[in-house]
Amino acid sequence: MGAPLGSLFELLLPLAVCATGTSFLLSFYLYIRSFWAPHHALAPGGNTGNPLYDFFIGRELNPRIGNFDLKYFCELRPGLIGWVVINLGMLMKEVELRDSPSLAMILVNSFQLLYEAVLTTMDIVHDGFGFMLVFGDLAWVPFTYSLQASFLVVHPQELGAAAAAGIVLINGIGYYIFRKSNSQKNMFRRDPKHPSVSNLETIATATGKRLLVSGWWGLVRHPNYLGDLLMALAWTLPCGFSHLLPYFYVVYFTVLLVHREARDERQCRGKYGLAWDAYCQRVPYRIFPYLY
Ligand code: NDP
Numbered sequence: 001m002g003a004p005l006g007s008l009f010e011l012l013l014p015l016a017v018c019a020t021g022t023s024f025l026l027s028f029y030l031y032i033r034s035f036w037a038p039h040h041a042l043a044p045g046g047n048t049g050n051p052l053y054d055f056f057i058g059r060e061l062n063p064r065i066g067n068f069d070l071k072y073f074c075e076l077r078p079g080l081i082g083w084v085v086i087n088l089g090m091l092m093k094e095v096e097l098r099d100s101p102s103l104a105m106i107l108v109n110s111f112q113l114l115y116e117a118v119l120t121t122m123d124i125v126h127d128g129f130g131f132m133l134v135f136g137d138l139a140w141v142p143f144t145y146s147l148q149a150s151f152l153v154v155h156p157q158e159l160g161a162a163a164a165a166g167i168v169l170i171n172g173i174g175y176y177i178f179r180k181s182n183s184q185k186n187m188f189r190r191d192p193k194h195p196s197v198s199n200l201e202t203i204a205t206a207t208g209k210r211l212l213v214s215g216w217w218g219l220v221r222h223p224n225y226l227g228d229l230l231m232a233l234a235w236t237l238p239c240g241f242s243h244l245l246p247y248f249y250v251v252y253f254t255v256l257l258v259h260r261e262a263r264d265e266r267q268c269r270g271k272y273g274l275a276w277d278a279y280c281q282r283v284p285y286r287i288f289p290y291l292y
Contacts, residue, residue, distance in 0.1 A: 006096045008089030009153055012143065019078070019139040026138070027055060027131040030070070034059035043128030058130025071129040074137040080116050082142035087112060090149035097153070103164055104157045104238035108148045111171050111235050118179065144248065151239050151246045159238055167237045174230025181216035181223035188212055203282075205275035213282045220285045221265075225257045229287070261286055 008015075031051075034042070037060045046057040063070045087109050091101045101109075127133060159167075188197045192210065201214035216223040232250045239246035265286070269276045286292055 005085070005089040006092035008086055009093040009150065012086070012150060016139060016143040019143065020135070023131065023135040023138045026070075026074075027134045030058065030060060030063055030129055030134070031055045033063065037063070046128035046130060054130070056131045058128025058133060061128055063129055071133065074129075074134060079137035079141045082138075083145050084113060084116065086142055086146040087149045090146065090153050093153045094156075098156065102152065102156055103159045105149060105152045107159075107164060107167060107171075107238045108152065108235055111231065112145070114175070115231060144252075147248055148235055148239050148246045151243065155239070155243065157238060157240045164238075167234050170237070171231055171234035174227045174232075174234060176227070177216070178224055178227030178231065181227060184216050185212065185224075203275055203278055205272040207271060209272075211272065211275060211279050213279060218283055220287055220289055221280070221283050222257075222261050222287050225261060225287050226289075229254060229257060257287065258292075 031054070041060055041062070043058060043061045046054050046059045048054055062072070091105050091109055094101050094105050184197060184200075187194050188200070192198065192202075197212075197215070200212055201218070202210040203213055204210055212218065220226060229250070232253045236246050236250045272279075
C-alpha cells in the first residue's frame with residue numbers, strides 16, 4: 001500500500017522510548033480507574049492490597065471504554081501485530097539498502113509469523129491488566145522479539161541453501177512437537193475417550209484426573225516447552241554466530257520456560273501429591289530428553 005515501512009528502522013529507538021513512557025501512563029490510568037470497577041470485574045491475583053504489586057499485576061480483568069476492550073486491543077494490535085509490522089519494516093529496510101530481502105530475513109519473518117498464528121491468548125482470560133502486561137504488549141514484545149530482524153539489517157548474513165534447509169527443519173520439528181504435544185494434552189483433558197488419546201498409558205491421581213505417562217508427555221514432562229525452544233533457536237540461527245544480541249530471545253525464553261516449568265511442577269505436586277512423584281519417576285526429564 002506504499003506505506004514507508006522501511007523508516008521504522010531509524011525510528012526503533014524513539015518509538016521504544018515512547019512505548020515505555022506510554023506503558024507507565026496507561027498503567028497509572030488503569031490502576032486508578034480500577035477503584036471504580038465492580039467487584040466481579042477484578043482479577044483475583046491483582047488485589048492483594050499492596051499498591052506496588054497490584055499496579056504491576058493489574059487489578060481489573062478486562063478494562064473497557066464503552067465496548068473497547070483495552071487488554072484485547074493492546075495484546076493484539078501494538079503487541080502481536082506491532083511485532084509483525086516491525087519485522088516487515090526491517091525486511092523493507094533491507095530491500096531499500098540491498099535491493100532484495102535476504103534469505104535469513106525471509107526465514108525470520110516467516111517463522112515468527114507462523115508462531116503468532118498459533119499463540120494461545122491465555123492472559124486474556126485469567127490475568128488482570130497491569131503494568132506487566134501493558135509494558136509487555138506495548139514495549140517488550142514488539143521491540144525485543146523483533147531483535148533478530150533488526151540485527152539482520154545491520155549485520156547481513158550469507159545463508160547457504162543447506163544451512164537454510166537445516167534451520168527450516170529445526171523450526172519444523174519444533175513446530176510439530178509444540179503443536180502435537182499441546183493438542184494431545186488438550187484432547188486428553190477434554191475427552192479422554194477420544195480415539196487419538198484413548199490408547200495412551202495413564203496414571204490415576206487422588207483428584208480423579210489422570211496423568212499421561214506415554215505419548216509426548218511420556219518423553220519429557222514438558223514436551224510443549226521443548227518444541228517452543230527449538231523454534232526459538234531456529235529464529236536465531238539465521239543471524240549467524242558473530243554476535244550475542246540475536247541470541248537474546250532464546251536465552252531469555254529458556255530462563256522463562258525453566259522458571260515456568262518449576263512453578264508448574266510445584267503446583268502439580270501440590271495438586272497430585274504421590275501420583276505426581278510417580279509420574280516424575282516414570283518420566284525423569286523435565287524439558288530436554290537426557291539433559292534436563
Ligand atoms: P502447559 O500447557 O504446559 O500445561 C501444564 C499443565 O498441564 C499442568 O499444570 C497440568 O494441569 C497438565 N499436565 C502436566 N503434565 C501432564 C500429564 N502428564 N498429563 C496430563 N496433563 C498434564 O502450560 P503453559 O500454559 O505453561 O504452556 C502452554 C503453551 O504456551 C506451551 O506450548 C508453552 O510453550 C507456550 N508458552 C509460550 C510463551 C511465550 O511467551 N511465547 C510463554 C509461556 C508459555 P492439569 O493437570 O490441571 O490439567
